[in-house]
Amino acid sequence: MAKDKYLSMRNFVSGFSFANFGLFTGFADGIYNAVYSLVILEIFRSSAVVGIYVAIYAAFCMIVGLFANELLRQFSKAKLFYFSMLMLAVCYAMMSFSIKPFTFIALDYTTGVAITLVGVLIPLFMSDFSKNVGMAKLNARYHLWLNVGALFAPMIAVAIAGYFGNRAAFFASALIYLAGWMFFKFFGIVQEDKKRRPVNPRRTVRALWRNMRMFFAAPGMARAYAINFGYYSLRAMRYLYVPIVVIENGFTKDTLGWVLTLGIIPYLVLSEFMGRAVRRFGKSIWLMMGFGSFAVFSAAATVVTGFPLLAIFVLWQISGALMESVHDLMFFDNAKKSDQSRFYGVFRTSVNLPNIVAPILGAACIAIYGTTAAVWAVTATIGALAVGVLVSGRR
Numbered sequence: 001m002a003k004d005k006y007l008s009m010r011n012f013v014s015g016f017s018f019a020n021f022g023l024f025t026g027f028a029d030g031i032y033n034a035v036y037s038l039v040i041l042e043i044f045r046s047s048a049v050v051g052i053y054v055a056i057y058a059a060f061c062m063i064v065g066l067f068a069n070e071l072l073r074q075f076s077k078a079k080l081f082y083f084s085m086l087m088l089a090v091c092y093a094m095m096s097f098s099i100k101p102f103t104f105i106a107l108d109y110t111t112g113v114a115i116t117l118v119g120v121l122i123p124l125f126m127s128d129f130s131k132n133v134g135m136a137k138l139n140a141r142y143h144l145w146l147n148v149g150a151l152f153a154p155m156i157a158v159a160i161a162g163y164f165g166n167r168a169a170f171f172a173s174a175l176i177y178l179a180g181w182m183f184f185k186f187f188g189i190v191q192e193d194k195k196r197r198p199v200n201p202r203r204t205v206r207a208l209w210r211n212m213r214m215f216f217a218a219p220g221m222a223r224a225y226a227i228n229f230g231y232y233s234l235r236a237m238r239y240l241y242v243p244i245v246v247i248e249n250g251f252t253k254d255t256l257g258w259v260l261t262l263g264i265i266p267y268l269v270l271s272e273f274m275g276r277a278v279r280r281f282g283k284s285i286w287l288m289m290g291f292g293s294f295a296v297f298s299a300a301a302t303v304v305t306g307f308p309l310l311a312i313f314v315l316w317q318i319s320g321a322l323m324e325s326v327h328d329l330m331f332f333d334n335a336k337k338s339d340q341s342r343f344y345g346v347f348r349t350s351v352n353l354p355n356i357v358a359p360i361l362g363a364a365c366i367a368i369y370g371t372t373a374a375v376w377a378v379t380a381t382i383g384a385l386a387v388g389v390l391v392s393g394r395r
Helices: 017-018 021-044 046-065 068-074 077-097 101-128 135-164 166-186 202-218 221-248 253-281 284-301 305-326 329-334 339-350 354-369 370-394
Strands: 006-008
Touching: 017 021, 017 101, 017 135, 017 339, 021 046, 021 077, 021 101, 021 135, 021 166, 046 068, 046 101, 046 339, 046 354, 068 077, 068 101, 068 202, 068 339, 077 101, 077 166, 101 135, 101 339, 135 166, 135 253, 202 221, 202 339, 221 253, 221 284, 221 305, 221 329, 221 339, 221 354, 221 370, 253 284, 253 305, 284 370, 329 339, 339 354, 339 370, 354 370
Parallel strands: none
Antiparallel strands: none
């Protein structure tokens, strides 16, 4: 697919302009995620059903990501981003009211389409405007703002939920996405409209399958997918099981809050440093250090208890911070500019697929060994396998 043509924009627009969207997405999603599972629990009244619902939702978002290329064939990136941000603002505002469960779920899946497209489009915009800056530095800036937003979002979400109810926090996310939509409008970006083509479902499915085969056949793409899948698998397992393990070890929710808050600090401290370090030393060394140290910490977490375990949960966030701004660079470094829009939707499924696979692997480990701590054997294995993939790629 040819690169989209930009007809006009304001003079200040650069890759950093889109990297700054991390503040909006990190802040809004941090508020949303802090209360999301609680709202779903209110609807289904079962934590087991909540897990199933989240897995199905992740599968839906993965399918949307696969079809992102077909949407980019019909519409410009600017137009898709404009309507996706507006859709998030409108739907989150509607979800903040006390509405029927079916209506809430319909809105939730609608936002799933929009949030998936936003996740696809921001990196593509950064790549289009990267020029001599490079994606490593832009990724570092994006994740810095993402973590700044994520640091304060849970406290705001809890405060709103305490006064007005859990769903009311969604309205704050709506306002943030509305501000992001206005920020994007200020860029004044105009792109060439694309010639609309009639949609043939069978031809679309065949094109999707052909695009997937071309993606994995392209040099370096399978390795890039595996590394991104590994990174998000570790993140999914960490988000899902750290709170459970902390509480099972007899610690309070206040202690859990401190563990999670302290875990954000390495990301904030290392974000800008990693942008410079990758440009100087390359990305492979940091990915190896990140996956390798995470594997070691995970192996220790299977047997350690008490305060040393809390220390591990904080320290392995340093491992995550080493990988955060580089885990997807293998895609941008290996994919041609003309192929990035076509392939990125397939690549983004490596973000959603771990949210389906990780809970299943965790549940299997718990069922076999009878203890939640057994899930860290999975993260240790994933970390070790990722190091193996990186080492094999250097031969």
